[in-house]
Amino acid sequence: MSFDFVKKLDFESEFFELYKLSESSYAAISKENSGMGGNAGFIDIEDYLIIVDTTINTKAAEDLKKAASQYTHKEPNFIVITHYHMDHLMGTSLFDISTQIMTSDRTLKNIQTEGKKRIEEFKKMDLKEMEDSLAAEKDEEKRKEIENDLKFIKTVRSDDFFLREPNLTFKEGCVIYGKNKSVQLLTFNKAHTNGDVIIFIPEEKVLFAGDLLFARSDPWLGSGDPEGWLSVIEELLTLDFKVTVPGHGKLASKEEFSLQSQYIKEIIELVKKKIDAGEDPTQIGREDFSKELQSWKSPVLEWNINFLAEFLKKS
Ligand SMILES: [Zn+2]
Numbered sequence: 026m027s028f029d030f031v032k033k034l035d036f037e038s039e040f041f042e043l044y045k046l047s048e049s050s051y052a053a054i055s056k057e058n059s060g061m062g063g064n065a066g067f068i069d070i071e072d073y074l075i076i077v078d079t080t081i082n083t084k085a086a087e088d089l090k091k092a093a094s095q096y097t098h099k100e101p102n103f104i105v106i107t108h109y110h111m112d113h114l115m116g117t118s119l120f121d122i123s124t125q126i127m128t129s130d131r132t133l134k135n136i137q138t139e140g141k142k143r144i145e146e147f148k149k150m151d152l153k154e155m156e157d158s159l160a161a162e163k164d165e166e167k168r169k170e171i172e173n174d175l176k177f178i179k180t181v182r183s184d185d186f187f188l189r190e191p192n193l194t195f196k197e198g199c200v201i202y203g204k205n206k207s208v209q210l211l212t213f214n215k216a217h218t219n220g221d222v223i224i225f226i227p228e229e230k231v232l233f234a235g236d237l238l239f240a241r242s243d244p245w246l247g248s249g250d251p252e253g254w255l256s257v258i259e260e261l262l263t264l265d266f267k268v269t270v271p272g273h274g275k276l277a278s279k280e281e282f283s284l285q286s287q288y289i290k291e292i293i294e295l296v297k298k299k300i301d302a303g304e305d306p307t308q309i310g311r312e313d314f315s316k317e318l319q320s321w322k323s324p325v326l327e328w329n330i331n332f333l334a335e336f337l338k339k340s
Pocket of ligand 1: 108110217236245272
């Protein structure tokens with residue numbers, strides 16, 4: 026999907042491509058296999074500079090900070106964290122303590138529980154298995170993935186690493202008012218996680234969706250509520266926006282949300298059918314989906330099937 030009003034900027038980063046979406050907003054779209062994790066961005070509403078997410082990689086977050094400074098000549102006033110997953114969160118400690126870190130109540134709680142638990146697990150993990158599989162792996166793409174995971178875990182284990190937690194939270198939403206524009210933060214409790222935050226700039230019709238959108242790839246269903254996610258998408262589609270920065274994947278339009286809904290509906294149906302027939306859901310493949318979804322590539326399909334097989338048995 027390309028947008029004629031979007032301008033690609035010539036900022037040099039090994040991690041992301043930088044785009045100017047509107048007068049105020051910029052998107053940092055992760056390059057494939059760069060190890061950046063989720064997409065990020067920044068919004069300059071004259072009085073305030075707002076950073077959206079801080080990636081999984083402190084070096085990528087460093088580049089994001091540099092880009093924001095270069096294009097806005099401001100220091101960040103706020104960081105908005107879209108949800109608790111590590112691939113959106115790890116760069117917070119790079120920012121000055123005067124930068125307020127905002128998120129939903131539930132996301133802060135998830136960071137303090139699930140997030141911390143994950144970090145402790147990474148600290149205890151025996152890396153030998155990963156190092157061995159890296160040594161044995163021939164496929165270049167898979168090697169890159171393992172290398173990026175190892176880099177991430179080593180960062181978390183280094184003595185100087187710490188995670189700065191959000192210090193400003195909201196229950197349902199919040200608005201940051203600039204002189205001429207406002208930035209709306211809204212949260213939902215049943216979708217990708219139980220505390221997803223979106224950032225919407227109505228005057229410019231721009232939406233930062235966090236992981237409520239994985240553009241044209243399998244959305245990870247296992248931390249949230251797949252059926253609730255469908256109704257959240259319905260709600261998002263009523264907003265007036267012309268471009269979305271997804272949590273993963275390229276810049277998107279409303280069409281990508283509809284495709285994602287279609288995927289969620291189809292995968293639920295497919296797994297249900299297998300369970301009802303007493304068959305093994307792990308036999309579901311790409312070819313069982315509608316044509317427009319068959320070209321998606323991601324190991325998440327397998328994880329989603331395993332997750333749904335358990336989830337649907339319980340519900
Ligand atoms: Zn996520």
